[in-house]
Amino acid sequence: MPMDALLRELNRVTFVGRTLTEVLTDITRIATAGIPGAESTSITLLKNDKPFTAAHHGDMALAADELQYEKGYGPCMDAGRGGVLLRIDDVQAEERWPDYVAHAQEVGVRSSLSVPLPYQGSSIGALDIYSTRVAAFAGPEALEAGLETAEVVAVAVANADAHWQLSEQTRNMRIAMESRAVIEQAKGILMAQRHLTAEQAFEVLRGASQRYNRKLRDIAAGIVESTQES
Structure with a gap:
């Protein structure tokens, strides 16, 4: 999906009168269809430094997220906690998270892109994008699309937080x-x-x-x- 089409779809997501889970589920669906290389997408949020999958599109993303939670580390958790963008081009050659990548292939992951979610000067989690293909996110288009989507996710979380505080x-x-x-x-x-x-x-x-x-x-x-x- 071209970048302008992706942005149009993201801008059409309705926030009013909907739960945060409903909004984020829409965003993961759009991200999976619109980010080059994406086959399955999820959103990891951190609550009291504990990660959980707030929404996902495709079982591969959920399985990969839960595998990281089980191991206690991984690209989406490190991206969320450290506020850094992390990319795996090939899990078979990846050495940064040995326990995670050893099992990621079992759920179908060959490459991934984890984009931190900016909020009030810090990171509250990560947008997690997965593919069954090697180097699916090596191009600049995937990075740009991931960053744009992460900003929309952060706005959705901020709106939900503001609504909760007002309530x-x-x-x-x-x-x-x-x-x-x-x-x-x-x-x-x-x-x-x-x-x-x-x-x-x-x-x-x-x-x-x-x-x-x-x-x-x-x-x-x-x-x-x-x-x-x-």
């Missing part, structure tokens, strides 16, 4: 508002029952929280629930 902020704000509401309700009950001021009622709640080693919100919720039950 967490919204959830935390809702919890905080609910906590404040139940505390105010409990204060009102104490003020009415014991003829306390707002400050005194709050001190009663705070003292109970410290005495019973429970969250202030839980103490307040217990008072509100006991009043509703009675």
Whole structure:
């Protein structure tokens, strides 16, 4: 696929209203069809320095990824952790990852290209591209296409991360508002029952929280629930 056609396909990937897995699965499909030499493609992401395959197109990529996870190293893991582009032209002649390449042939891999995923000045994983042919990614076209695709993957991950953070902020704000509401309700009950001021009622709640080693919100919720039950 010509580079301009690949970019058009990548730009058509819809992010809104879809999970990250759905988006990345689309990207791996497009990458496999559009990157010269590619026969199977996957995306390795690192979470707490532990790699996992976030999406793949073709069983060869998934098998090759899992083989690297089992061995604890390999081109996709090293590309993701080190932020460097790594290419294998022929696994039979490759000496950098002896345990990995010895078994990579068994799943059909003869050459591969691992492109790091840039995000906020570091690498969060790698785009992994595999072929059953020797030196399938030796040309500049494959490298250019791989780099362009990796940038789109990084944007997708960044969008998903931003969406998650926004969701967490919204959830935390809702919890905080609910906590404040139940505390105010409990204060009102104490003020009415014991003829306390707002400050005194709050001190009663705070003292109970410290005495019973429970969250202030839980103490307040217990008072509100006991009043509703009675």
